[in-house]
Amino acid sequence: MFSIGTLAKRTGTKVPTIRYYEQIGLMPEPGRTEGGQRRYDAAALDRLAFIRHSRQLGFSLDAIRELLDLSDSPDRSCAQIDAVAQRQLSDVEARIARLEALRGELRRMIRDCNADRVSECRVLEVLRDHDECLASHDEPGG
Amino acid sequence: MFSIGTLAKRTGTKVPTIRYYEQIGLMPEPGRTEGGQRRYDAAALDRLAFIRHSRQLGFSLDAIRELLDLSDSPDRSCAQIDAVAQRQLSDVEARIARLEALRGELRRMIRDCNADRVSECRVLEVLRDHDECLASHDEPGG
DNA sequence: ATAGGACCTCGAGCCGCTAGAGGTTCAAGG
DNA sequence: CCTTGAACCTCTAGCGGCTCGAGGTCCTAT
Structure with missing residues (x-):
């Protein structure tokens, strides 16, 4: 469990950007300390890394949302994912x-x-x- | 003297965009009819055409402002203009x-x-x- | 005279963040 | 255990460059 600052450093994201992603529902709401500070785990790190890398490749946040949703169904055909990339x-x-x-x-x-x-x-x-x-x-x- | 809608059509600009340009000081405030509607002349048309074409070439509104300012001093060296274009x-x-x-x-x-x-x-x-x-x-x- | 299209202002919304104010919490050093 | 100060919190507003909508007024053609 680590802080938002640590997550920011490890993914090369700015702290306010992470909070923004949470606000728009792209990152899930993390757990909090008793004092109310966010605490993240490895899953959050993976997800944010995915988002950042997709952003670097120019995908819109909407497209990324789509990719993340699709990647939750591992047994489905990946045609839709390829379509997003093709677009x-x-x-x-x-x-x-x-x-x-x-x-x-x-x-x-x-x-x-x-x-x-x-x-x-x-x-x-x-x-x-x-x-x-x-x-x-x-x-x-x- | 013609209306904002006519100016819009002749330059391929949307009406709210013209009002926006006026708001940010890129287009001068035009004359008005008694009822308060904007009326434009040929100079406004030329200026807007210049702005639109510059936008199509990707210049920022700030760069366009610079170009417009520079073009008001016909006797100066055009090095600064070339610099803006080079940038x-x-x-x-x-x-x-x-x-x-x-x-x-x-x-x-x-x-x-x-x-x-x-x-x-x-x-x-x-x-x-x-x-x-x-x-x-x-x-x-x- | 009237209809209806074009105009008016004002305010908010788009994307993807970024920055600032003003206040609280956490972790390390003494 | 206490203090310090960096990092955290929320909330709001701003960037560029428009775009749209609401609710109202004006102008022009018939």
Whole structure:
């Protein structure tokens, strides 16, 4: 049985993040000392490590919740788990594609700017005129 | 002089987003009709188009504010503008690199999973054991 | 004159945390 | 056993960048 600070250190998570995960029901409520401090066991450590690693791979907390739920039924087919991972992969691939398009525009914009003064700055021109772009980068974010 | 809805349509922005930009001082307060409705002119349209396009290229609202401020001094050197764009490019490149690493892990994870049951699922194994990963994907997001 | 779409403000909610205030508990050293 | 001070507790608010809803007003076309 160890404290939230120890759990935080062992998983590379910040303490408030652990409390947040508990609050949203991703981590179960742990036992408490008489004084009211949280005390964790190895199971909690495993679960949090799973969550953190999934987060590092870009899974949303909802997707992680799904994975954790699915992993509680060891006899079921793992097709659903693979589907969650596949969705994540597709998502990552889409984001890469979008960012690569942005990278192209930014590079072109910077390369073409041989101006001295703001008034002739190619970067600003491109930002002003959408038509100067090759790709149609519709959605922000990514 | 046209309404916020017209401005929204012409720039592909949602109406509440325009009001939000005004609220945070990115768009100036426009004139109003007697009844209190906003009325915009061509300058507002240009400014909003610039903002939207910059957003599509991934610039933060703060960076856009900087670009807009800089573009008000046409006689200055455009080095600062290029620097903002360069920063953005570096940012995009870093995000691409990170996402490519994630993509690799996800692909490997999915490829290796030939299991039927959840209990043998390779995807879950990898998520449980950080050591199964090739790269050290430290920070989430990206 | 009236209908109804577009506008108004204000406040809350999304994700995934992060930070701060202000107070309590625990563990180590004396 | 007592003191210290680091670590814990709860609660609230904030970040970016919007998005949505409620409840009300205005404008324009018929």
